[in-house]
Amino acid sequence: MDLLHLKPSREQGAPIYLQLYRRYQEAIASGRLQPGDRVPSVRSLASELGLARGTVEVAYQMLVGEGYFVARGAAGTVVSPRLGNLVDPGRAKASAPSHAPSPRPRALDHRMLPFQLGVPALDAFPRKTWTRLAGRTVRTLETVAMTHPDPAGYDPLRRAIATYLGISRGIACAPEQVFVTAGYRGALELVRRTLLQAGDLGWYEDPGYIFARQFLERAGMRLAPVPVDEEGLDVRIGLQRAADARFAVVTPTHQSPTGVALSLPRRLELLEWAHRRRAWIIEDDYDSEFRYHGRPLPALKSLDRNGRVLYTGTFSKVLFPGLRLAYLVVPASQADKFRDMVDHLPDPGSVLPQAMVADFMEQGHFARHLRKMRPLYAARRGYLADALAELAGGRLHVQQQAGGIHILARLLPRQSDRKLAMAAQDEGLAVQALNDWRMRKSPQGGLLMGFANFATAGEAAAAVGRLAAILENPGRT
Ligand SMILES: Cc1ncc(COP(=O)(O)O)c(C=O)c1O
Known part of the structure; x- marks a missing residue:
């Protein structure tokens, strides 16, 4: 549980406002709260912790007075953006000082509000089919699948993904190269643990998918912003700024969030850089299934002759994010290394949803x-x-x-x-x-x-x- 949301207690010796003040100080220093993060209003925190408003107000006034917080009137109170790299030395080292801190956009909470990003049309989700598959899966799941599941993912699902990617994305891969993960972050974590080290430098699309950026920064990666224009990531600027990077995270099909596609010349330049420098490209192909005009572009991975691309896809957009199922396709040369690593990491979770998605794909419902x-x-x-x-x-x-x-x-x-x-x-x-x-x-x-x-x-x-x-x-x- 987040310590900020534990009620301070009178037994701890210090007055309650001071306990609260110290908790915030500590959360900022450790990087749990970051510059630009919004904090709860005095009223809501007081009611959440069962404290008098005046007590919370005193703590907030001290934090504002000392420059930890900035009050923005109706827009609420935030952790001072000026704190920049004073916080969490590990994190500060990882990001170049001139970059803006990675704020957490407020709107992505757990409610469904108009304009909500990243959530597919839930009213059109095929619940009847899904219900039928759920019953069938529970009835027919082989006994062996009910024992401890393979941490690399349920085998029929790995096979179904490999087939789908071959047909739809031009990616030739064996099921042994496919790893089912708990969401995209699960895929990033697997790559990080297998191929990268803390402090490694990576190219990051600017603007780029904020949640992956936060995840990588917190994992101790250093990110070099590489601008995006109408042809996608500007590879030449990446080469000028950080030719020696160890990895690049890209969304070539449909850049997140600008929506542009990475042009073919840039794809080739990026692959050439990765080959020459022995760097890794993490291709995030998060919503390539939805294209309304023009031909769908093949994945960058389909051009990867030298085994430098780690391809990720997710079921969050095609099915629903609550499923928490994504996948990673690794170069054949790296499959054993990844196989070895998954045996020592948290697995992608229950076999039941994996078996349902496998059936959903195999029986043609997916298409x-x-x-x-x-x-x-x-x-x-x-x-x-x-x-x-x-x-x-x-x-x-x-x-x-x-x-x-x-x-x-x-x-x-x-x-x-x-x-x-x-x-x-x-x-x-x-x-x-x-x-x-x-x-x-x-x-x-x-x-x-x-x-x-x-x-x-x-x-x-x-x-x-x-x-x-x-x-x-x-x-x-
Ligand atoms: C750019 C991008 N990458 C990846 C994902 C998938 O994330 P996950 O599989 O963790 O839901 C999303 C989902 O919103 C996304 O927008």
Whole structure:
């Protein structure tokens, strides 16, 4: 349990406000709370811990007075962004000092709010099929599969993934190269433990997927931001800034979050760099299944002649994130090393969901589901894009993206995306600021918005109407 949420006790000798103050100090120093992180309001913390508001207020005043916290009026109180690399020496060393701290975007909590990112259309999830498969799996699971599962993943699922990747992504791999993991982070952790060392330097797309960045930074990796333009990661800048990096984390099919595809010349340059430098490329192919126009691009892994690409995919977008199932495909030359490592790490969890997903794929439901979801997402994307054009067209510009389940809308120059996103979040809208996903801030802001759960044009228009009112008058909240 998070110590910050344990009730301070009178028996510990120090006054309660002081205990609270020290806990926050300690959480900041150890990096558990990071510059820019929002802290609970006085009222909610007092009620959560069963303390008088005045007690919490005194602790907060001390923390503000000493520069640990910054009060931002209606936007709440945050850990001072200025603390930068004073906190957690390990972490500070890992990131170049000029980079912005990696804040945790507020909107990604566990509620389903309009514009929620990263969540597929849950209303269209094939529950009936899933229920049938659940019953069948429980009835027919072989006795041997009910003993301790293989930590590399349930064998029929590894086979189904290898077949699917061969057909859909142009990746030729044997089931022994496929490792089922607990989410994308499970895949990253497996790569880190098998091939990397604390302090290793890696290229990171800027802007890039914030949660992987936080995970890697906390794991002691040093990340060099490499800018992304309309052709994806700018490999030449990566070479200028950090040619000696040990790894690169990339989203070549549909860059997260800008949505651009990595061009073929850059793919080849990236592979060439990795080959020459014996560096590893982690390819995060998180939502390649959803593309609405143009041909789906083959995975970078399909061009990997020298065995430098570690390919990851997830079931979070095609099925649902609560499943916590992802996978990693490793080069054939590394399969034994990974096999050895998984035997000593936490496994991907229960065999039951793995067996259900294997059946889902083998029986053709997976392909059918994708066929159903593509036009559905294209329609929902249209609902959001149309509503934005109609109700907020003068204030933001929707970027053309060929796929994915979110939209990036660019703001007018010098409009603060962070302020707008915070104001929107205060109104219960889960939009996120592009600058929160950047390592180096940019004057060109943008808003990230999920569209998968807008079931009708009316729902999208209602949410955009609320957002447009905030864009008109961001100071109102
Ligand atoms: C860029 C990116 N990579 C990977 C993932 C998958 O994460 P997980 O498998 O842990 O749900 C996501 C999910 O939102 C994502 O947006």
